[in-house]
Amino acid sequence: MPQDFSPDDDLDLFRQAVQGAKRLKHDQAEVGKAPRDRASIAASRQRATLKDSAVVVDGLSDQFVIDVDPEQELAWASNGVQDAQLRKLKQAQIPFDGSIDLHGMTIERARELLWAFLAEAVKQEIRCVRVTHGKARRLDGRKPLMKSHVNTWLRQHDKVLAFTSCIPRHGGTGSVYVLLRRNMLEGRDD
Secondary structure, three states, rough: OOOOOHHHHHHHHHHHHOOOOOOOOOOOOOOOOOOOHHHHHHHHHHHHOOOOOOOOOOOOOOOOOOOOOOOOOOOOEOOOOOOOOOOOOOOOOOOOEEEEEEOOOOOHHHHHHHHHHHHHHHHHHEEOOOOOOOOOOOOOOOHHHHHHHHHHHHOOOOOOOEEEEEOOOOOOOHHHEEEEEOOOOOOOOO
């Protein structure tokens, strides 16, 4: 035999069921991740926007430059970088979030700008950047200077984990993807 319930009965039943329950102070679910410290992230972003008064290039030596050919593909990885990670980098499966073009610069100017660019990328916790060095086919038959220097400098930089020549649409053998070491920010899960 069906029983008839009025809306008031339903409300009374609900009130009885939730009797003693406390109202939540916030309406966001806990998903298991540590909450972001918005103040430290904001401070980190603020520091990243400050311009350093002087760029100090330390550790990028020209004493032993590794000569490379204009069409030679570059690839290097520091100890501990897995082959699969290098393959992903080479196939452009790791997106780059910054780019610098060193065409037409003097070697000294390129070194300063590259150092500052990498320092800024590390400060902003960027994982991968692209450096365009060009190929510089020289009529005198000598090796391309900028490409050879960039190849040497990147191997010396302590924040560079790996680099490899780009796919054709990103510059081919005239550019490299550079995988950078990051200091993980709190709350970041990737």
